[in-house]
Amino acid sequence: MEIIKLKDLYFKKYIKEIELGKVIKQLATTIKADLDPNEVPLFVAILNGSFMFAADFVREYNGDCEVSFVKLTSYEGTESSSKVKQLIGVNADLTGRTVIILEDIIDTGNTLQEIYEVFKNHSVKSLKIATLFFKPDVYKKELHIDYIGKNIEDKFIVGYGLDYNERGRNLSAIYQLTTPPKMKNIVLFGPPGAGKGTQATLLKEKYDLVHISTGDVFRYNIGNNTELGKLAKTYMDKGDLVPDEVTIKMLKAEVEKNSEAKGFIFDGFPRTISQAEALDAFLAEKDERINGMVALEVPQDLLVERLLERGKTSGRTDDQDEGKIRNRFEEYETKTAPLKHYYEKQNNYYGVNGVGSIEEITQRLAEVFDKL
Numbered sequence: 001m002e003i004i005k006l007k008d009l010y011f012k013k014y015i016k017e018i019e020l021g022k023v024i025k026q027l028a029t030t031i032k033a034d035l036d037p038n039e040v041p042l043f044v045a046i047l048n049g050s051f052m053f054a055a056d057f058v059r060e061y062n063g064d065c066e067v068s069f070v071k072l073t074s075y076e077g078t079e080s081s082s083k084v085k086q087l088i089g090v091n092a093d094l095t096g097r098t099v100i101i102l103e104d105i106i107d108t109g110n111t112l113q114e115i116y117e118v119f120k121n122h123s124v125k126s127l128k129i130a131t132l133f134f135k136p137d138v139y140k141k142e143l144h145i146d147y148i149g150k151n152i153e154d155k156f157i158v159g160y161g162l163d164y165n166e167r168g169r170n171l172s173a174i175y176q177l178t179t180p181p182k183m184k185n186i187v188l189f190g191p192p193g194a195g196k197g198t199q200a201t202l203l204k205e206k207y208d209l210v211h212i213s214t215g216d217v218f219r220y221n222i223g224n225n226t227e228l229g230k231l232a233k234t235y236m237d238k239g240d241l242v243p244d245e246v247t248i249k250m251l252k253a254e255v256e257k258n259s260e261a262k263g264f265i266f267d268g269f270p271r272t273i274s275q276a277e278a279l280d281a282f283l284a285e286k287d288e289r290i291n292g293m294v295a296l297e298v299p300q301d302l303l304v305e306r307l308l309e310r311g312k313t314s315g316r317t318d319d320q321d322e323g324k325i326r327n328r329f330e331e332y333e334t335k336t337a338p339l340k341h342y343y344e345k346q347n348n349y350y351g352v353n354g355v356g357s358i359e360e361i362t363q364r365l366a367e368v369f370d371k372l
């Protein structure tokens with residue numbers, strides 16, 4: 001359940017795509033069962049919001065039907081100062097037809113009432129209303145709604161055709177308005193040796209954030225010979241990733257230890273898609289989110305050189321053996337690199353050139369951090 005930002009507002013995932021699918025299938029089945037078997041209904045979807053609902057609905061409707069789209073526009077009248085409403089797109093001859101209006105959402109019912117009046121004047125055989133979402137607490141009209149996909153509480157929603165100032169229509173799930181997050185949470189990303197640790201140490205001071213390096217936490221546990229340390233060591237020694245379940249649990253505990261933090265720099269986490277999903281869900285529970293993934297981009301040849309150099313002084317055995325280093329890159333390419341796409345999809349990926357002096361790179365990162 002992640003939190004997203006559209007223009008100036010934040011939204012939390014509210015109804016998943018899979019649940020929407022079930023609701024729509026149920027609606028289509030109920031409507032089909034209610035109609036005479038030989039009836040060919042005309043479904044009229046109200047633009048813009050119901051385009052996605054209509055597309056999925058008619059695919060679930062198991063029988064012959066026609067589909068049409070209409071739009072209610074309002075413009076300033078020339079004769080008077082009042083707004084004039086007009087329904088555009090009603091081209092078919094509706095006389096004697098069974099017309100079913102498809103709405104994405106009905107709240108007060110004002111728009112619906114106006115649309116209903118237009119259709120009533122077309123000598124239709126029957127006129128019914130189906131809506132994907134209905135807000136029972138705010139509906140003010142007498143007009144009976146024949147089919148309701150799902151009743152929802154009176155909170156602003158977007159996604160699946162519904163918009164906030166035209167944004168968010170393309171989201172495949174429904175998101176609900178939520179309070180703005182208070183933290184600044186950044187995933188510092190990049191292959192082993194990219195300089196994440198060095199940069200995180202500098203940036204956490206500048207932005208008053210808590211730096212969590214999962215690698216450091218594992219090494220601390222190994223140093224203290226804890227159960228977690230013993231387990232992690234068997235993977236780390238080979239350059240393999242520690243299993244997600246173990247890592248995610250540990251990460252959550254580290255975050256909980258710092259409940260007063262203004263935000264976190266996550267370094268070395270997430271490293272797999274399931275870690276990223278777990279992190280999003282965990283933060284959303286606190287009405288928080290990842291502000292951005294900031295990635296240090298460095299060519300691989302330079303990285304091997306840097307790691308071997310670091311291995312001479314860091315005491316890290318995984319930095320001293322080229323075989324282990326290569327394995328870490330392999331783990332990175334197969335399991336971790338796909339995370340770039342995960343954050344890109346959320347519009348949340350920021351690549352930064354990771355070649356240069358430490359100060360230069362801090363400066364480049366700070367420019368991105370400032371914006372997030």
Ligand code: AMP
Binds near residue numbers: 240271
């Ligand atoms: P690092 O210090 O980030 O280079 O991590 C060193 C090693 O710790 C990695 O090669 C993994 O074995 C383990 N490790 C650190 N973070 C994670 C993570 N998020 N998931 C799985 N293993 C991790």
